[in-house]
Amino acid sequence: MRSYNAFGLEVSLLDADGDGIITKEELDSASLLAILSETDLYKEMSRQTRRDEYDYQDWINVRSNNRLLANLKTLSASRVVRSLWRELAFLLSLSSVLVWFNSVGSPWLYAEGYTSSVQIVHATMEPWDLSASFLSLLVAFRTNASYERWMSARTIWQHVTTICRNAALQICWKTELSSLEKANGIGLLSAYALCLHAHVADSGVSKALPAKLEKLLSKGDATKILMCENRPLAALGLFTKTCNRVADGDTRLLLQTGVTELADDMGKCERIFKTPIPRIYSRHTARFLGAWLVTLPFGLYDTCSVDGSHWLLVPCMVTIGCFLLGIEELASQIEEPFSILPIAVYCDEIDRSMREVEQMAVDDA
Secondary structure (H helix, E strand, O other): EHHHHHHHHOOOOOOOOOEEEHHHHHOOOOHHHHHHOOOOHHHHHOOOOOOOOOOOOHHHHHOOOOOHHHHOOOOOHHHHOOOOOHHHHHHHHHHHHHHHHHHHHHHHHHHOOOOOOOOOOOOHHHHHHHHHHHHHHHHHHHHHHHHHHHHHHHHHHHHHHHHHHHHHHHHHHHHOHHHHHHHHHHHHHHHHHHHHHHHHOHHHHHHHHHHHHHOOHHHHHHHHHHHHHHHHHHHHHHHHHHHHHHHHHHHHHHHHHHHHHHHHHHHHHHHHHHOOHHHHHHHHHHHHHHHHHHHHHHHOOOOOOEEEEOOOOHHHHHHHHHHHHHHHHHHHHHOOOOOHHHOHHHHHHHHHHHHHHHHHHHHHO
C-alpha cells in the first residue's frame, strides 16, 4: 500500500498505527468516523486492494456453491457499501423524518391547533414506476461503458505483454547482436512497460520510476528517458536504435512492426486515460439517480405499511439505496481502469519472462 501523503494529508484517521501507510487490514477495520471524514481517501486506497490476478484456486472459490451466502455475510464489510455510508445515512435520516412527521409530528400539530387536519405527506408510486425504466437504461449504459473501458485496458496490456515477449524472442534467437546489446534491448522493453504504467498512473508510480530504470538500463539511457515528458515513447525510440543494428532484414522488420504496435498501444492507453465517459452523461445519470432516490420515500410510504406502522420504510430505503448507489459507484470505480488493474504485476511478468528467454539463449549458445 502507498502512503497517503500523495493526497496532501499529513495525518489520517484511516492510518491506525500512524506509520504513514494505510494497509488493507486498516481499511477493513476503519471506523465509521474515519470513513465519513475521509471518504475520498478511503475509496482511493481501497482501489489498491482490488488489483486481483487469479490462479486456479481463486477460480474454484468463484465457482463455489457457498459464494452467494459468503458474499451476503460480508455485505457490511464491502468497501463499496462502506464508501456509501454518507449517502445511506442521508436516506435513512430522510425516511425516518418522513415517518416520524406523518405518525407523530402531523398529529401533534393538529392537536395543538396549528393545522385544521392531520396532514400525511405521501404520494402514489406511479411517477417512480414510470421513470424506473429510464433510470435503469441510464445506469446500465453507464456501467457497461465503464466495463468496456476496463476490458479494453486489460486487452491493451495483454497485447503489450505479447509484443514484448515476441520482441525478446526475436532479439535473443534471431539476431547476431552482442550479449550486451541484447540485454540492453530487453531492458528497454521492460523500461517501456514501466514508463507506460507511470504514464497513466498517479504521481506515486512516477516517483518510483527512476530507481527502477537505473536497475534496468545504463545511466545514460535512464537519464535520457527521464528527461522526456513522454517517457514510454522515449524508451521506444532507444529500442528502435537497437532494432536498426539488426542485420537481417526480415527480423528487423518484425521488430519495427512490434515498435509500431507498442506505440499504438500507448496511444490507446492515453485515449482511455485522458477521455472519460462524457461528463454530461455521467452527471445527468447521477442527478437522475439522486433525485429519484431522495423522492422515493414519499412514493413508498403507503406501500411500507404494516399494521398501521410505516417504519418499514427506513430499512427499505437503506437497502434500495445501497444497491442502486452501489451500481453507480461500481461504474465510477472502473471507469478509470489503470489504477485498479494489477499493472505492476504485468510489468514484473514482462521483465521476468524476457529475462528467462535471454538466459535460455545464453545457455544454448
